[in-house]
Amino acid sequence: MNPLRLAQIEMFCAVVEEGTVIAASRRLNCVASNVTARIRELELLLGQDLFFREKGRLILTPEGRLFYQKAGPIVSGARDLTDLFEEGRPRGILTIGALDVALEGYLPGIVPHFLADCPEVELRVLLRPTYTLERMLAEGEIDLAVTDGPIVHPLMASRLTFHEKLALAMPGGQTRLRAGPKDRQHVFLFNTDCLYRRFFETWLESHGVTNAVIHTVESYDVILACVQSGLGISCIPRSILLQVRQDRRDGIDFTYPEDLQGSDVYFIWREPGLNDLGRRFLDHIPAVLNIHEK
Template sequence: MDIGLLRVFQAVAEEGSISKAAQSLSYVQSNVTARIQQLEQELKTPLFYRHSRGITLTSAGQTLLEYTVRIFKLLDEAQQAVLDSPVPKGSIMVGSDTTAAVRLPAILSAYRSCYPDVEVQLQIRRPSELIDAVLQHTVQGAFLDGPVEHPEIVQELVINEQLGLIIPDSMDYEDLQSIHGQTLLMLNAECLYRMRLDAWLREEGLRLGKVMEFGTMEGLMACVRAGIGFAVLPVSYFRRMNITQGISCYPFPERYAEVPTVFIRRRDLYMTSAFREFIEVLKVHLPEAVFCNELPAAGGRRVDA
C-alpha cells in the first residue's frame, strides 16, 4: 500500500471534503479523487459515502483511518528515534489546565536554562481536551487534575493538592451556610473540584446554587474579588497568586480536601532525550510530587478506550 495514498486518504477523511483536502495538499481536485478511487480499488471496498453534503467515512474507512493515524505516528517516532541524540534538542509540546499551569513558569525557566536548544511549547486547555491531546499525540504530556483511567495512559507523577474555598471578604464566611445560594465561579463546571464541593454540601444537607463558568482565571478571580460569587481552587494556587486584599481562602475539611494533580503521557510514547530530561527537571522542581510508573486510578477521570 502506497504511503502517499494514505496521506491523501487521511486528508480527505479529516477535511470531510475532496475539494478541501485538495486545497490543503496543494493538489488538483481530480488528482485527489483519482487517488481515493485507486485506494478503494486496491482494498476492494468503498471508504467513503458520497452524498449531497459531502463525504463521510464508511465503517471500513473508519477502520483504515485508525490504522493510518497509527502508521504516521510510528513514522514520526522512527524519525525522532533516528534524529534523537544524547544532548536534548528539537521541541516538546506540553499541556496543562489553568490551575496546574501556575507551577510551570519556574519549571520551564529551569529547563530552558539547562537545555536552550529545546523549544518547549505549552498548551492551556480543559482537562478533557488535554486527555484527548495526549491520546492523539498532539502533546507529549499534560498536567491536569486526576487520576485518569485509560489503558493507553501512564501517569508519571502526582501532587496531592488541598482544596480551598476562595471567598470575597464581603461574603463574611463562617461556615457552609454562608455560601448557601451563592454563585460558584468555575473554569470548568465538570471538574473534580466541584464534585468534592457537592459531596461536602450534601453531607451538610445543603445544595449548590448557580454555577458561572469562565474562560480565564483572571476573569474568574476578578469576579470573586467583586463579590459576584466564590470559587474552589487548590490552596497552593491561592498562595502562589499572593493575594493579600479582598479575598480569603478557607481549607476544605480533610475528608474532601485532597485532589491529585497528575502528569500524564501515552504509554507507547517514544521518550526523546528532550522529554526524558523534562521529566528529570520536574523531579527537581516538584519535590512534593510522588513519581511512579503508574498510579491507582480509583475515583479519577474515566476515559473510554
Template sequence: MEFKDLEIFQMVAEKGTITDAAKEFSYVQSNITARIQKLETELNTPLFNRHRRGMSLTPEGKKLLIYSKKILLLSDEMKKTIQSNEEPSGKLEIGTVETVIHLPKILSTYIKKYKNVDLSLFTGVTETLEEEVLNHELDGAFVTESDFHPDLVSHEVFQEELVLISDMRASSLEELKEEPLICFSKGCGYRARLEAWYKDQNIIPQKVMEFGTLETILRSIVVGLGVTFVPKSAVIHMEQSGLIQCHTLPDQYSKIKTVFIRRADTYLTSTIEKFIETIETNQQVSIKPVNC
C-alpha cells in the same frame, strides 16, 4: 504518495477550504489544488465534495483521513526515535490546567538546560487535556489525578490542598452554601471535587457561572460574585493581602494530586524523558508549607 501530500490532505480536511489550507502552509492555492488532485488520481477516487462553502470529505476521504493520521503519527515517532539521546531537541507540546503553581519553575529549568527544544504550552481542563494526549495532539499534560484511560501513564508532580474561597463578607462556611459557584467548564478536577461536596451536603448551587481563566475567576471572587475551589498555593498571597477568605473542607474533597500524563505506548524520546526528569527533580525541592 508523499508524506507532504497527506499533510496537505489533512489540513484541507480540517480547514474545509483550499484557501485556508494554503495560508497554513504559505503555499499558493494552485499548489494545494494540484496536490489534492494528484492524491485523488493515485487513489482513483474523489476525496472531497466541492461546494460553495468549501470542501467536505467524501466517505472515501474519511477513510483516508483515519489512515493518514496513523501514517503521519508513525512517521513523527520514527523521527523522534533516532534523535540524539544526549541532547533533546525538536517540538514538545505540553498541556496544563491553569493552577499548576510550580509550572513556571519546571518550564524555566527545562528550557534553560535544553535550548534546542521548541516547547509550546496549552491550557485546558483535565478531561479535555486527557483526550488530547490520547489523540496524540499533545505529548503530555499536567492534570488533576483521576481514573485515567488505561493507555495513559502518570507521573506525580506534587500534592496540595484545595480551599473554598470567598470575599471578606462571609463569616462562616454555612453562609457560603447559597453563594453562586464560579468555576471552569465541566471536566475540571477542582470543580468535580466541589460538586461532590455539594452533593454530599445536599446542596444545589442556585447559580453556576463558568469562566475561562483563573484570573477572571479570582477577580470575580474579590468583588463578591460568588465562591470557587482552588489550590491554596495559588491564592495565599490574596489571603495575606486581605482580598479573600479561605475556607477548609474535609480531606476527602480537598487533598488532591497534580500529575503529568503521557501515552504509555509512545516511544519515550530524550526530549520527553528529560522533561519528566525535570519534574522529578522539582519534586525533591523542599517547599515551605503555608497556611490559608
C-alpha cells in the same frame, strides 16, 4: 505526473556545479551513466530540456537556470537534514499540556532548566482542562500531560507530581453557606470540563446546597473580584492562590475544609514508552514536589 525524486534533483545540481557528468559522478560516488539516466528522467518528468548538449558539453538552458535556482535550496536543505539529530544535540518540538495549577505553581521551576540544557528544543506548553488533556494525549496531539490522576489505562503511564489543595473562598463576614429557597448561594467556577468544579459541586451538595446559582467564569481574577465584592463564593486551588497579590485577597476568607477533595497531579504519557525529549524533560523533575511549601 510522477513526483520528482531528490536523487534526480541532487544529480542535476551536481552537474551544474561541477561542470561535467564525470565530475558530478565522482562527487556523488556513482557511475556517470547513472547521472545521465537520472537527468534524462528529470527532463522527461518536467517536459523540458534543462541542458543544451553540444559535442559532449552540457550547457544550461534558460529553463535549466530557473530550475537550478529553485532546486539549489532544496538540495542544500536536504543535506542539512542529515545532521539535524547529531548525537548529543537534542532537537525537536516537545508539546506539553498542563492544568492551570501546574502552569502557575510547578512548571515555572522546571521549564527554564530544561531549556537551558536543551537550547535547540522548541517547547510548546498548552493550558487545557483535565478532560481535554486526556483526549489530546490519547490522540497524540501532545507528548506529556500534567493533569489530575492517576489514570488507569493500558496505553498510558504516569508519575506523581504533587498534591493540589482546594481552598473555600467566601466574602469576609459570610459565616455560612446559603441554602434556603429565597437565599440562593451564588457560586463562581470554571467550566464543566474542570475537575475542581465537579469536586466543589459535590461538596456543596453534601452540605445541603442543592439550588446554587453557578456562574461559569474562566478567570481567577474575575472570580476573586466577584467574591471580594460579596457576590458569592468559589473554590481556588492553593497553587493559584499563592500567586495572587494581597490586595486581590483582601476581604476574602480562605479556608481548607478537610472534606473538600483536592487532587493528585501527575505527569502522564502514552505507552509503550516516552519519547527521548519527554524523558529528558522528566529528568529535570523532582520525584515529588510539595508546591505548597513556600
